[in-house]
Amino acid sequence: MAVALDLLVQIAQMVLVLALAPLFAGYVRKVKAHLLRRQGPPLVQPYREVLRLLRKDVVLADSASWVFRVSPYLVFATTWVAAALVPTFATGLVFSYAADVIAIVALLGSARFMLALAGLDVGTSFGGIGSSREMLIASLAEPAMLMVVFTLSLLAGSTQLSSIAAFMQASDVGLRFSLALALIGLIMVAIAENARIPIDNPATHLELTMVHEAMILEYSGRHLALIEAAAFLKLLLYVSVIACVFFPWGIATSGQGLVAYVAAVGVYLLKLAAGGFLLAAFETAIAKMRVFRVPDFLGAALMLGFLATLLLFVTMAG
């Protein structure tokens, strides 16, 4: 019975993240527009974009191989799975034993790999630029992400996200400097991975400034729809990870009643709203960096991750 309930919660989670992701992206766009004293597109505009793209024909280049055609499906699948594993409103998910932070990082890494290959596949120069820049960012962002993961797992004694969330919620972790450093590091990595300002401008139309957009320039129709949906899911995933690990209050544990679950969903929506607002405000307040400064930015994130781990050793020895 408990297993069935957990399965139900898992399925609910999968549906929830898929449904919420475009809404979250639309919400961020709306807040940015309002901060710039514009009306901005409606909140449901991303849904309309995805649906429109799904109805359109695919236009393939002659030089495109099977990699190009298969990538969008793989990217979408891996990102959806990763997003479904992160405990957003409940920790008792049936697949939570697999919800290892390292597994999530690996899933996202595979998605990025496929996308970069697809960008190179057609042989255009902009695709090449996008893929090489993406790999540059990845080569620094992944170690930084892993250092943050190490800090968290050293503290909680496990790499499973639900265990980490439970640990942060339950014990009196106290005012840990390492956690502050880890949070800042994770935020910097999240910004880099999701191609937000100051790393990459998601709304740009100038190809030479693009990173993520340049890789997907050749995509159209349902392929593009899947990739856009994957991008929305990735953003939602990162915000959920930050909310789950660093602000775990309100997550329902397994075995509590339906009321608790519904309340947890409400809390989750509130966290998303706060996170989206902060992201929009940050993006509005800061300018995009030139590409050669991106390694500095990510190097700082890596340093913060290293420091967080080292400092944690000092306190844990005491």
Next chain:
Amino acid sequence: MSDAGSVFVGAVLLIPAASAALLAALPDDRVTARLNALASFLTFVAASVLFFERPPPGHYLIVDDLNVVFIVLSTFVGFTTSMFSGSYIAHELETGRLTPLYLRFYHAMYQILMFGMNLALLSNNIGLMWVAIELATLTTVLMVGIYRTPAALEAAWKYFLLGSVGIALALFGTILVYLAAHSVVGEGLDAMAWNVLVRRAPEFDPALLNLAFLFLLLGYGTKVGLVPLHAWLPDAHAEGPTPISAVLSGLLLNVALFAVLRFKSVLSANPGAFAPGPLMVSLGLLSVIFASFMLYRRHDIKRMFGYSSIEHMGIITFAFGMGGPLANFAGLLHMTLHSLTKSAIFFCVGHIAQAKGTQHMPDIRGLTVSHPVLGWGLVLGVAAIAGLPPMGLFMTEFLIVTTTFARHPLLAIALGLGLLTGFGALLLRLNGLAFGDPHGSGAPARASFVPVYAHFGLVLAAGVWLPPALTEWFQHVASLLR
């Protein structure tokens, strides 16, 4: 132990401090030079009384067997150097290398340096000793740069940076020693007092003591001029005024080594801590061999004698690293005699440089012909420093080599090789400097030769006949050091 002793200890510290203030205020250079010498003489007298009257050890100051010899030596060499400085500085004023304002600064700094060194030797508190050594270092930094030529500034800047790094490492070591002590002795001044530390050392945490000694050896070792931390020493000797070179070589290096010795005795008292001997032996040997090779091909006379100081400090560190009563005795005596000899050599060199107008050795030739008193003084000095009998340094080097040979023959061979190399270099240079046809300006040297020959007299006396009281004294101190 008596209260009269406290008066004299206070005098040893207060006289330099007060005269520094006075010297900074007075404008006339002849008066200040004489006042400088007088103050140094009075400090020496007060220090010699400490041989007989000692105050009880306090929280901040102590006079025990180890430091009473050094304080008398330090004040004595300070006094003779001030006599030398008087005539030297008058000449510098004439040639315009120094202005009267800088002269007041120089004299005030000189007395502050004496104060700092006396305080370092007399202090019973490891923190106070650190402050005093830092004070002494900073005054010498200022004085090395006093000529304000580009080379002098470079030398002073290098000395400042390396000295500061050394001081910082030494402070960290001091803090670690306090940490080791306070868990046993309790918090407060007692955990920083030498007499308490040596007594309670067996109870300290050995790992903390090990790390502390490492930092202290590196930190104070920079000030001693041990290779590879020696980079400041040749430049500082070459570019500063000669009285400062004399005081640096003769006194400040000794004070730094004295600090290392104090900490070594604390470390050796703890059975669990690592033996500091091998580390000191290797640093000492490295210094001897490196410096003796560097003695060749030097063209600046003061730089060459700077390297010679590095070599001798290496010998002394080697001796104390070997340990045992004979080696310790030899090390202590070598410290004393090296002070006297090296400062006397620098007195000669200072007058030579002034008479010839250059420090460049190829331009200085045939001194025994053009300036006989100076020339033969230099010959005597170089013979002494190279370790020729019957001068005292021969005896101490002989003792060190023989005790080492009895225990570690290979090390003795290496040491002997280094000594011989240095010996050869010095004699080669001496040949060029002192003998042959005279070269360059033949201006007479306005010099006071009394300090030079007084020092050499003492060194010769020590080599030929060391008074039994003194021998016994040194042996007693050597036994305290393990």
Next chain:
Amino acid sequence: MDRLALDVAHLFAGGLVLVSFMLLYQDRMTGLVNNFALHALVVSLAVAWQAHIQHAPHLYITAAIALGVKAIVIPLALHRIIVQLGIHRTIETVVGIGQTMLAGIGLVALSIIVMLPITAKAGTLAQQDLAFALSVLLLGLLMMISRRNAVSQVIGFMSIENGLILAATGAKGMPLVVEISVAFSILIALIVIGVFLFRIRERFDTVDIHALHEYRGEQP
């Protein structure tokens, strides 16, 4: 020891290590001086907190001295010197910033590995403070080695002194003598620094120590 007290002490000490890294990263003169002011501010906060939890009121004086002299007076003086000497430009480094930072991380790891087991008996507070103080000391040394500019070497040295202040306060009950001596040496160092910077400028029209290298004194 109270958990919150320990955490706050850890916060300040770890913050000091972080600011030392920021010092390593800086490549502009004015930014460097401002960063150093932040460094001194963090150290004075750390010392003040130690004064509070150790119930040692004389440490408040040390904190005040660190704040007044090193966080306010010296940065102001350095700003004026920079403007007067006209040297507000970028600082050259010996190796790239990335490698310097990695070396810095290595040094922090080394100091933690060395200090933690040795100070295990001395109590958690002393352990943390000493490990972090040694890290700050080594990072300051790294900064002195990897910079080619006299002002940044001086700032590196002063950050070493800040680390030592942290170490001295971490060792409980070290008498006032050491605190006065540390403050005293700061003052003298300031005088010397000021004198030298003006002298170097006077002689070379620059404080780039590369210009000094001709006079390196290693010629015979």
